[in-house]
Amino acid sequence: xxxxxxxxxxxxxxxxxxxxPGYPLEFALLTRISALVERRMVExxxxxxxxxxxxxxxxxxxxxxxxxxxxxxxxxxxxxxxGERPTNVTHLCDELVARGxxxxxxxxxxxxxxxxxxxxxxxxxxxxxxxxxxxxxxxxFQGTGAGERRALLALLRxxxxxxxxx
Numbered sequence: 001x002x003x004x005x006x007x008x009x010x011x012x013x014x015x016x017x018x019x020x021p022g023y024p025l026e027f028a029l030l031t032r033i034s035a036l037v038e039r040r041m042v043e044x045x046x047x048x049x050x051x052x053x054x055x056x057x058x059x060x061x062x063x064x065x066x067x068x069x070x071x072x073x074x075x076x077x078x079x080x081x082x083g084e085r086p087t088n089v090t091h092l093c094d095e096l097v098a099r100g101x102x103x104x105x106x107x108x109x110x111x112x113x114x115x116x117x118x119x120x121x122x123x124x125x126x127x128x129x130x131x132x133x134x135x136x137x138x139x140x141f142q143g144t145g146a147g148e149r150r151a152l153l154a155l156l157r158x159x160x161x162x163x164x165x166x
Contacts, residue, residue, distance in 0.1 A: 057092055059133065065118045068117075102119065103117050
């Protein structure tokens with residue numbers, strides 16, 4: 001979002017606050033700007049991943065599988081951590097398996113459970129993509145200090161909990 005668009009949003013919400021008694025301008029600004037920042041991150045991430053045939057949820061799934069090592073991650077854990085619907089997780093895992101980046105295996109103790117693990121090709125793909133993704137994350141927080149980032153993280157965790165998150 002460019003500065004002009006941000007100014008327009010602030011002006012629009014400011015006008016609403018003048019017309020509607022009790023309008024929570026500060027909360028509206030925080031909510032709308034946060035949503036716009038996240039949307040921009042999704043767009044930037046999608047542009048970065050598209051040439052590799054990936055979506056951001058696919059990237060997150062591969063990253064989660066890497067983090068769990070040989071034990072793998074369950075599709076339910078992927079859905080819970082990414083906010084994706086379980087049916088979407090199933091479809092994206094089908095695609096990642098078909099491309100040879102992910103393996104599915106049954107839990108030896110509970111055959112109903114599936115575990116997702118990275119293949120060697122999946123690990124190589126992530127090792128190529130991660131530096132680009134990390135650069136995008138760093139760019140998002142450019143100009144913020146470590147203390148500001150810690151404070152923002154604490155605030156976001158508090159907001160998540162306030163909205164019924166874990």
